[in-house]
Amino acid sequence: MRILLTVAELRAARSELLQRDATATLGLVPTMGALHDGHLALVRAAKERCRFVAVSIFVNPLQFGPSEDFSHYPRTFDQDCTLLLKEGVDLVFAPAAEELVPAHATTFIQVGGIGDRLDGKSRPGHFRGVTTIVGKLFHVVAPHAAFFGQKDAAQVAVLRAMVRDLNFDLDLVVCPTVREPDGLALSSRNRYLSAEERIHALALSRALQSIASMSVQEKDARVLQEHLRSCLAAAEGIRLDYAEVVDPRTLEAITTMHKGALVAVAAYVGKTRLIDNIVLPSGNTP
Amino acid sequence: MRILLTVAELRAARSELLQRDATATLGLVPTMGALHDGHLALVRAAKERCRFVAVSIFVNPLQFGPSEDFSHYPRTFDQDCTLLLKEGVDLVFAPAAEELVPAHATTFIQVGGIGDRLDGKSRPGHFRGVTTIVGKLFHVVAPHAAFFGQKDAAQVAVLRAMVRDLNFDLDLVVCPTVREPDGLALSSRNRYLSAEERIHALALSRALQSIASMSVQEKDARVLQEHLRSCLAAAEGIRLDYAEVVDPRTLEAITTMHKGALVAVAAYVGKTRLIDNIVLPSGNTP
Incomplete structure (x- = not known):
């Protein structure tokens, strides 16, 4: 398993991986880290469907509101990597905030309508932050398929719209919510x-x-x-x-x-x- | 030269072209048709730099304001194809308006700041329309390089920002303005x-x-x-x-x-x- 910190490193590692086999596919599981069994279910779905699997770990500042929990969102990078190694993940992309959100960047991807409903209504700007960063991850990792959890149902609807509206050339795969035995959805x-x-x-x-x-x-x-x-x-x-x-x-x-x-x-x-x-x-x- | 009318056709033709040679590169010249020597200079620059060249012809409704000239913008498709054939273009992508701008689409790519200056100030929404469609063309055609004219200097600045901010994996090549002998910029x-x-x-x-x-x-x-x-x-x-x-x-x-x-x-x-x-x-x- 290789851990890549920059866009350039990730692209080089991706090329190296895929040039071994021109028909090989790459699956991407975008995460904010603090991994739990819900994330690992996505990784397993990706492993089943794709030859290689990349997991991104990036606490995306753009999707947090000013009064939200960005600064104390759990960061458990070493544990995350241990879990991903056990799952047989090929690439871990863990860029610093400035690598994906440089100060000069002013471009956003925004899904109108859908992106302003449910969590988009409660958390103004949230989905614009999600779609912008997920779009960037799609450009950097260039996966054949990307895996998201049904637990984030509104996010799934927004990303489906983005992929369709902007003709991203990948499959968006949605996996069932994973729950504790007593019913609590993992988060x-x-x-x-x-x-x-x-x-x-x-x-x-x-x-x-x-x-x-x-x-x-x-x-x-x-x-x-x-x-x-x-x-x-x-x-x-x-x-x-x-x-x-x-x-x-x-x-x-x-x-x-x-x-x-x-x-x-x-x-x-x-x-x-x-x-x-x-x-x-x-x-x-x- | 193949003329492709849908996203699916274009993707199939692109794959066919590039599978012959894994190291081959594809250049894209996005146009709104009504081609003149300025466009052909872009095609020649693309031919020089890339193994294969695709030209898109799409009068983008999203980049015209309600009182602008979308409906009577010159459409000279047959002449355009004759010119492109002479230049040795490989693929012409000429989708109908609904193919790239379906009624249900609500997703936009927007460059803040830069996109609101010069023509972006005079033509509100213009660059949002440009970046959204150029982003889609990049996803559909997946070129290694894309060619634009310096005549559209503000567009060049906006697209450079978009490519950089969203990590599009391609080179943006800007070619000099082509002029009539008396100095008039071709348009x-x-x-x-x-x-x-x-x-x-x-x-x-x-x-x-x-x-x-x-x-x-x-x-x-x-x-x-x-x-x-x-x-x-x-x-x-x-x-x-x-x-x-x-x-x-x-x-x-x-x-x-x-x-x-x-x-x-x-x-x-x-x-x-x-x-x-x-x-x-x-x-x-x-």
């Missing part, structure tokens, strides 16, 4: 939770599970959304950010449930903002 | 000019030539800029849009002339908006 931010908050946080997956059960009978999306909000409003230690039933591609509210409807929530548990979602009627329930 | 929009307007239009290159001479002695950029504006204000049949002395990379006003300072003008001759520029103290004077 690097779970590290922030106290033991008590960890218990409170279960309200998110529980509320989604309740909606999943209810949706077998109830097809009015607004009724389900109201129920979801009530569940979370009643939950101890939870401050709701959003709870919505939307089309998974456009992130626009729907009125009648249809196959693949996205039920997405974001809430604060103490100071920690968590997100979770399910796709209904089938698939990946908590 | 597809010169076709709009009446015989009388054609004479009035010479004021642009003449004013720039006058600044070039004056700059041998005068190093105060504001003095030169004032002289340029006076020349153009006094010229018959000319309505000035902008006349500025700027840094060619940032497009910001400079106060003291330095090597490579950009003197750029835009003016209406009748209803036709023309642009021209020179780089001082040396190089490509009209």
Whole structure:
């Protein structure tokens, strides 16, 4: 496994890897580090599908708001590398902030509409930061496929739109959310939770599970959304950010449930903002 | 020479071309058609530098304002293809508007700062349209080098910033402005000019030539800029849009002339908006 710190190093290592075999494919798993089993599931999906796998570790300053947790976002580089080595990853791209976000840069990639919904609404500028950096990573790593977690459902919708609208020549592969045995969706931010908050946080997956059960009978999306909000409003230690039933591609509210409807929530548990979602009627329930 | 109308066709043709020789390079000349010798100089530069050459012909709706000349922009596809065939071009990419700008697309590439200066100031949204489509062309054609004319000096600055900021993996090659014997910079929009307007239009290159001479002695950029504006204000049949002395990379006003300072003008001759520029103290004077 090679660890590359600059764009030039990464490109050289990529060329070296792929020139051995002109038909070989490269998969990219973009991460912000602080790796957990959700990330490792993405790496395994990439290994299964591609000959070589690159993982980027970059805490992207552009996707954090001024009052958000950029400065204390968990950074566990050595542990991350140990995990990735065990998974048989080929390249780790870990640039410094200035390498990918130099002071002079003024260019952004922005997805209108979709990028302003759900987390894009709660976190203005967030998705512009995500799409700009993911676009740069696509240009630097030039992967044949890139792997993202369904846990970040809004991010998935925004990146799908970006790849389609800008004709990026790669497959975007979305992998199911990985959960703790009790239902909590894995997140690097779970590290922030106290033991008590960890218990409170279960309200998110529980509320989604309740909606999943209810949706077998109830097809009015607004009724389900109201129920979801009530569940979370009643939950101890939870401050709701959003709870919505939307089309998974456009992130626009729907009125009648249809196959693949996205039920997405974001809430604060103490100071920690968590997100979770399910796709209904089938698939990946908590 | 193959003419490709869709992204899928272009990609297939590109693969076929490059698989013959793994070390071969592909040059891209993006155009809006209505080709003239300026475009052909770009094609020749691309032929010289790259094994294969692709030319895109696409009148980009995103770079025209609502009151601009999108609908009557000259479209001379058959003549263009005849010219490109003579030049030995390998691929012509000529997608329909909906192929590159589908109704559902909401993603843009935008260069802040630089993209709002000169033509970006006069034509709000213009460079956002340029960068979005050029970015898409880069993703579709995947060239090793792309060729643009110095005549569009602000566009060159904006695209340089985009390529650098987003880590596009290609060389951006800028070729000198091609001029008529009397100094008029070649432009597809010169076709709009009446015989009388054609004479009035010479004021642009003449004013720039006058600044070039004056700059041998005068190093105060504001003095030169004032002289340029006076020349153009006094010229018959000319309505000035902008006349500025700027840094060619940032497009910001400079106060003291330095090597490579950009003197750029835009003016209406009748209803036709023309642009021209020179780089001082040396190089490509009209």
